[in-house]
Amino acid sequence: MKITEETVRYVAHLSRIELSEEEIREFTYQLDAILKYMDQLKEVKTSHLEPTSHAIGMKPLLREDKVEGSFSQEESVMNAPERKGPFFKVPPVIEV
Amino acid sequence: MKDVLSMTINEIRSCLRRREFTALELTEFFLERIRKYDKEIGCYLSVREDLAKEMAKEADRRIKAGEDGLLLGIPMGIKDIICTKGIETTCASKILKGFVPPYDATVIERMKKEGYVFLGKLNMDEFAMGSSTENSAFQITRNPWDRDRSPGGSSGGSAAAVAMGLCVTALGTDTGGSIRQPASFCGIFGLKPTYGAVSRFGLIAFASSLDQIGPMARNVSDIAVVLQSIAGHDPRDSTSIPFSPPNYASFLGQEIKGLRIGIPDEYFTEGIDEEVKKGVLQAIDTLIGLGAEPIKLSLPHTKYALATYYIICTAEASSNLARYDGVKYGMRVNGKDIVEMYKKTRVMGFGKEVKRRIILGTYVLSSGYYDAYYKKASQVRTLIKKDFEEAFRICDLIVTPTSPTTAFKLGERISDPLKMYLSDVFTIPANLAGLPAMSCPCGFDSKNLPIGLQLIGRPLDEGTLLKVAYALEQTINVKKIPDKYEC
Numbered sequence: 001m002k003i004t005e006e007t008v009r010y011v012a013h014l015s016r017i018e019l020s021e022e023e024i025r026e027f028t029y030q031l032d033a034i035l036k037y038m039d040q041l042k043e044v045k046t047s048h049l050e051p052t053s054h055a056i057g058m059k060p061l062l063r064e065d066k067v068e069g070s071f072s073q074e075e076s077v078m079n080a081p082e083r084k085g086p087f088f089k090v091p092p093v094i095e096v
Numbered sequence: 097m098k099d100v101l102s103m104t105i106n107e108i109r110s111c112l113r114r115r116e117f118t119a120l121e122l123t124e125f126f127l128e129r130i131r132k133y134d135k136e137i138g139c140y141l142s143v144r145e146d147l148a149k150e151m152a153k154e155a156d157r158r159i160k161a162g163e164d165g166l167l168l169g170i171p172m173g174i175k176d177i178i179c180t181k182g183i184e185t186t187c188a189s190k191i192l193k194g195f196v197p198p199y200d201a202t203v204i205e206r207m208k209k210e211g212y213v214f215l216g217k218l219n220m221d222e223f224a225m226g227s228s229t230e231n232s233a234f235q236i237t238r239n240p241w242d243r244d245r246s247p248g249g250s251s252g253g254s255a256a257a258v259a260m261g262l263c264v265t266a267l268g269t270d271t272g273g274s275i276r277q278p279a280s281f282c283g284i285f286g287l288k289p290t291y292g293a294v295s296r297f298g299l300i301a302f303a304s305s306l307d308q309i310g311p312m313a314r315n316v317s318d319i320a321v322v323l324q325s326i327a328g329h330d331p332r333d334s335t336s337i338p339f340s341p342p343n344y345a346s347f348l349g350q351e352i353k354g355l356r357i358g359i360p361d362e363y364f365t366e367g368i369d370e371e372v373k374k375g376v377l378q379a380i381d382t383l384i385g386l387g388a389e390p391i392k393l394s395l396p397h398t399k400y401a402l403a404t405y406y407i408i409c410t411a412e413a414s415s416n417l418a419r420y421d422g423v424k425y426g427m428r429v430n431g432k433d434i435v436e437m438y439k440k441t442r443v444m445g446f447g448k449e450v451k452r453r454i455i456l457g458t459y460v461l462s463s464g465y466y467d468a469y470y471k472k473a474s475q476v477r478t479l480i481k482k483d484f485e486e487a488f489r490i491c492d493l494i495v496t497p498t499s500p501t502t503a504f505k506l507g508e509r510i511s512d513p514l515k516m517y518l519s520d521v522f523t524i525p526a527n528l529a530g531l532p533a534m535s536c537p538c539g540f541d542s543k544n545l546p547i548g549l550q551l552i553g554r555p556l557d558e559g560t561l562l563k564v565a566y567a568l569e570q571t572i573n574v575k576k577i578p579d580k581y582e583c
Contacts, residue, residue, distance in 0.1 A: 003459075007459070008455065011455050011458050011459045011462065012455055014458050014462065015414060015442075015454050015455055015458045016418075016421070016435065016438040016439050016442055017439060017442045017443050017446070017451055017454060017455065018436075018439035018440060018442075018443040019443065019451070019455075023448075023451070027451075027452060027455060030452065030513055031452070031455065031456055031459070033514060034406065034456060034513065034514060035456075035459075037402075037403055037514060038403040038406065038407055038469065040399075040400065040403055041400055041403050041404065041407075041472050041473065041476055042472075044397075044400060044472075044476050044479065046472060046475035046476060046478075046479070049475040049478045049479065050475070050478060051471060051474030051475050051477070051478065052474055052475075052477040052478045052481055052528075053305050053474065054291070054292070054305065054335055054530070055290075055291040055292070055305070055481065055528070055529055055530015055531070055555075056290070056291065056292060056337065056530050056555045056556075058292060058335065058337060060334040060335060061331070061334050061336070061338065062334060063331050063332075071198055071199075075198040076198075078196070078198065079194075079195055079196060079198075079424065079425035079426070080423065080424060080425065081422060081423075081425075081426065081427060081428035082428060088423050088424065090423055090434060090437075091430070091431070091433055091434045091437055092433070092434070093434050
């Protein structure tokens with residue numbers, strides 16, 4: 001399947017990345033080549049196979065749900081690029 | 097003091113205990129070397145002299161009080177993808193510039209307990225995406241053996257710093273070869289542990305089902321010591337394996353007589369440089385001379401590993417990197433609404449390779465393509481894993497080249513992503529199968545560039561890798577530090 005500039009534009013929007021026209025052209029060309037390379041997997045029969053995620057087949061280990069020490073409010077927001085007191089500051093999300 | 101570059105951690109610790117020098121003097125020795133040499137290579141993104149000296153003084157106090165620790169007083173460099181409390185951690189990305197983690201990664205917590213001394217944060221490809229360290233947003237790192245060449249990547253800063261003696265050892269991370277390939281290019285040892293053997297808590301995520309932290313060092317004994325200090329179960333990482341690490345040092349010096357070493361056809365055919373092939377086959381002869389038994393075998397799905405890997409790692413990266421949105425940490429570029437803020441922040445904050453992988457990963461996960469790509473790749477991954485399971489029925493470990501070539505020139509592959517990806521073709525399968533794997537220097541090519549040999553073992557069998565690496569090290573004793581950087 002041929003990757004089009006339209007597809008790259010759409011996927012860039014899904015990824016919340018604003019690409020320049022030049023980058024769209026470049027990525028379209030490169031992604032097309034990379035996906036063509038990936039298409040070789042189509043020749044492998046896999047319908048009978050379970051997918052692997054954890055390499056040694058372990059199920060995730062969950063902790064007991066109990067309260068432990070956590071970051072202070074100050075530590076939680078100290079890296080925010082913009083903040084107001086103990087809060088993260090963001091542009092309006094809901095239109096009024 | 098000038099002999100410390102050829103000493104193991106254990107030998108340095110003996111000197112410290114005998115007061116031949118102090119941890120502070122040792123730390124100052126490395127800080128001085130960094131000041132003198134790092135400008136021409138560019139290993140470190142940041143060096144914290146104040147903190148290093150403070151930690152060294154603390155180590156001296158502990159030594160004086162008769163305390164012990166596996167890394168007590170040992171100066172180390174840390175790849176800048178591992179969170180260090182109160183110390184800027186950037187992943188070599190503009191988007192994380194200025195990020196100061198409020199916590200330590202588990203590996204750092206453990207190494208602090210063992211008394212390590214922090215020197216600085218080491219350069220890498222942005223978010224560990226790359227094989228040359230040229231994708232760092234801040235600086236390139238050169239190969240200490242030939243400054244026109246790449247140190248490999250993504251842990252290129254770590255590998256170069258170890259190879260030129262700008263630290264005793266370093267931590268790197270490996271998702272598809274990022275410890276082993278640079279170790280190979282820089283002529284040092286580098287171990288990627290079994291997936292789940294070392295906690296990923298505090299490791300900034302790239303591809304969560306593949307990432308592992310591991311040691312990089314000039315000798316095998318140091319690999320064992322650092323691994324000992326960081327391995328073991330951590331409840332804060334749900335993929336961490338509940339196991340008690342063995343005494344890794346106990347494997348060093350064990351005989352390798354009768355050990356069955358598997359030699360897979362697929363790793364010695366296509367695309368491999370003749371000199372690399374020759375160097376690795378010579379090292380295999382050395383192992384045979386020590387009594388190892390060679391077993392020819394096939395890993396038939398090897399040719400699908402690269403495609404499988406780049407689907408899985410980009411898919412996982414696109415999800416993991418969604419968190420960089422200009423709100424919680426790092427940089428922000430404002431826009432007219434929140435979506436525009438996200439888009440502007442992410443386009444300004446991420447470098448080209450990171451953007452390329454996020455787009456690719458989003459594509460393979462997007463509606464209508466998930467089954468054809470991500471699910472398919474996860475199933476082929478099962479076949480690759482089964483190849484190894486079959487192989488380990490008839491051999492005890494597998495020996496291959498680490499990378500098809502020695503260090504390539506800076507700029508040579510940066511414009512062709514597929515060509516760059518090919519330098520990881522021999523390291524990727526161990527990540528997909530979660531197996532421990534180690535690169536060992538085994539000689540030089542005619543351009544005087546280091547050649548790396550890779551050992552791949554059964555799950556949690558780091559011990560056998562260390563045993564064989566040590567036997568090889570004792571027999572062929574490859575030069576580790578380029579003349580120019582010798583003391």
